[in-house]
């Protein structure tokens with residue numbers, strides 16, 4: 001065990017790794033190839049950030065392999081999520097925009113300077129990472145649908161359900177290896193992803209176990225009940241003796257979720273890019289097997305509040321042009337005004353002014369999309385009453401649009417694989 005690192009503050013670890021890595025990249029003498037680059041997904045939520053920082057710590061310390069956490073977002077995008085800034089602050093990162101490494105920091109280095117990757121909170125390496133050597137994925141820890149890749153190179157390769165990827169990450173740690181700031185960061189991610197371990201919600205056993213393991217090691221420790229009580233409480237998913245009911249855990253959850261839900265300062269463009277993922281699909285049913293690009297934006301505000309009067313179409317189209325998309329799905333999640341029930345809507349746009357191949361038939365693509373969505377047994381879409389009976393096929397310009405309400409339980413974790421199946425399925 002590396003004693004020096006063990007006593008190092010998380011903030012120092014993060015910023016010194018970044019400085020060393022950038023130095024090795026700039027020296028251009030092959031040293032950047034000695035590093036493993038660990039990345040979360042491009043949506044950049046707290047789970048992704050916490051998981052990648054923690055995995056970099058673990059790999060550097062336990063395996064003594066230099067590992068750097070790289071955030072798949074621009075530096076300025078960090079401001080789009082107040083809860084991330086807050087949790088990073090609690091973890092001692094007071095200047096996260098300077099301390100962390102962002103993809104935009106490496107934009108000038110082509111080909112990509114390192115070829116060894118660890119993936120957390122996703123399990124397919126983005127096609128934008130093209131190093132000189134063929135890339136190799138040496139570890140995966142994730143809670144999304146398993147795409148079955150890198151089975152012969154990734155070790156560990158953990159891809160299984162959990163409310164939060166951070167829970168799987170926590171399970172890899174020995175208690176002695178975990179600095180308090182890191183425990184706080186992982187715990188914060190778990191609490192955000194599971195509504196504070198709410199009974200009947202997204203938390204499963206692995207999340208409760210991880211939270212009970214992390215809490216006494218975290219900066220909350222002094223305001224918690226004794227460890228044996230905590231451990232016992234991790235086996236109760238509800239009731240007065242559950243972790244959910246512990247005051248310090250409750251108050252941290254509420255603090256974080258209040259920040260997460262306050263997006264009142266964000267306009268449509270920021271709402272579309274704040275929690276955004278991108279996909280490429282090769283269409284096997286089209287004669288020349290073109291590749292199309294699709295984006296899925298999760299937005300915590302109902303369409304009525306920001307997307308009326310043509311804003312959905314104009315802002316959606318502008319974002320699609322900026323990202324070079326053929327398809328954009330806008331997935332809203334919010335609570336209903338009357339009983340506070342969870343609700344979801346989806347707006348889909350197909351942009352037809354930039355065909356992926358000569359003579360590409362957008363009618364076939366759009367029909368396949370509408371048909372696939374409307375027949376999906378889990379999504380349970382219904383036409384949205386407020387948006388012209390759900391069909392705006394004749395929007396001026398080059399857009400086809402349909403808007404639905406959907407099963408309130410189906411998040412992007414369900415929608416993304418459904419979209420993939422619709423696009424890549426047989427004719």
Ligand SMILES: [Mn+2]
Nearest residue numbers: 047048121165
């Ligand atoms: Mn996640």
